[in-house]
Amino acid sequence: MSRRYAAASAAELIVAPATGLFDLVDPRAGVWPTIVDALGRAGTRRGAGGLSRLAVFLGARDGSDPAHAETAYAVGRGLADRGIELVYGGGGSGLMGRVSQGVIDGGGRVYGVIPRFMVQREWGRIGLELGVETTVVNTMHERKALMAERAQAFLALPGGLGTLEELFEVWTWQTLALHGKPVGLLNTGGFWDPLVALLRGFADVGFVEHDTIDQMVVGDQLDDVLERLASVAAVLRTR
Numbered sequence: 212m213s214r215r216y217a218a219a220s221a222a223e224l225i226v227a228p229a230t231g232l233f234d235l236v237d238p239r240a241g242v243w244p245t246i247v248d249a250l251g252r253a254g255t256r257r258g259a260g261g262l263s264r265l266a267v268f269l270g271a272r273d274g275s276d277p278a279h280a281e282t283a284y285a286v287g288r289g290l291a292d293r294g295i296e297l298v299y300g301g302g303g304s305g306l307m308g309r310v311s312q313g314v315i316d317g318g319g320r321v322y323g324v325i326p327r328f329m330v331q332r333e334w335g336r337i338g339l340e341l342g343v344e345t346t347v348v349n350t351m352h353e354r355k356a357l358m359a360e361r362a363q364a365f366l367a368l369p370g371g372l373g374t375l376e377e378l379f380e381v382w383t384w385q386t387l388a389l390h391g392k393p394v395g396l397l398n399t400g401g402f403w404d405p406l407v408a409l410l411r412g413f414a415d416v417g418f419v420e421h422d423t424i425d426q427m428v429v430g431d432q433l434d435d436v437l438e439r440l441a442s443v444a445a446v447l448r449t450r
């Protein structure tokens with residue numbers, strides 16, 4: 212628990228005693244990135260168009276195509292290079308483990324939010340690594356709310372039911388104007404093409420706005436996707 216700030220009532224902050232820095236940081240106050248930047252660990256480049264905290268939703272499994280694991284790791288390295296904090300579900304397995312390992316290896320920042328029952332099942336990222344901050348919450352709902360609050364934009368990589376659930380929740384909240392944060396799909400190997408086609412079909416028959424789908428950033432290059440997320444964020448901010 213933070214000394215200067217009360218952590219979210221239902222959340223319990225795990226601190227890294229090796230640094231002692233986390234004691235002074237409210238996970239939601241944005242102080243942590245400032246401290247890390249001051250220490251010069253976060254790289255020299257600011258995130259594309261000012262994005263500095265990105266939530267990534269992705270599989271707790273690797274899937275059968277090794278390209279997805281490679282991409283997830285590369286995305287982690289890419290976020291570290293750009294000084295963008297990874298906000299994610301705190302897991303250590305599958306693509307979740309890969310992306311967070313990429314960030315750690317690149318010397319970047321990881322902010323994980325994981326429900327207690329997953330920690331008890333040892334699904335969380337193990338160990339207290341430099342640059343990794345983990346918040347343990349009581350429920351899946353609290354986890355998603357905290358991630359959504361912390362991140363400035365959302366990006367889905369390949370995954371399964373959990374990934375879809377997380378993606379659709381933040382996307383639905385955006386259409387309801389509960390937040391103005393952009394949502395994107397990293398379309399490695401055309402993974403998301405069937406979903407986009409399905410949703411375009413929904414729009415054709417009047418259940419989804421075409422604009423809603425057009426605003427979703429879909430691309431297979433991280434640089435391009437990050438730039439477009441930052442542009443959409445600027446547009447949504449003006450609404």
Ligand SMILES: C/C(=C\CNc1ncnc2c1ncn2[C@@H]1O[C@H](COP(=O)(O)O)[C@@H](O)[C@H]1O)CO
Binds near residue numbers: 270272300303304305
């Ligand atoms: C599947 C295996 C272990 C499960 N470990 C998980 N660790 C963390 N988070 C998980 C885990 N399983 C499901 N989740 C939740 O769904 C999201 C990703 O799920 P998907 O269904 O794989 O897309 C994740 O963010 C969690 O919400 C053993 O291999």
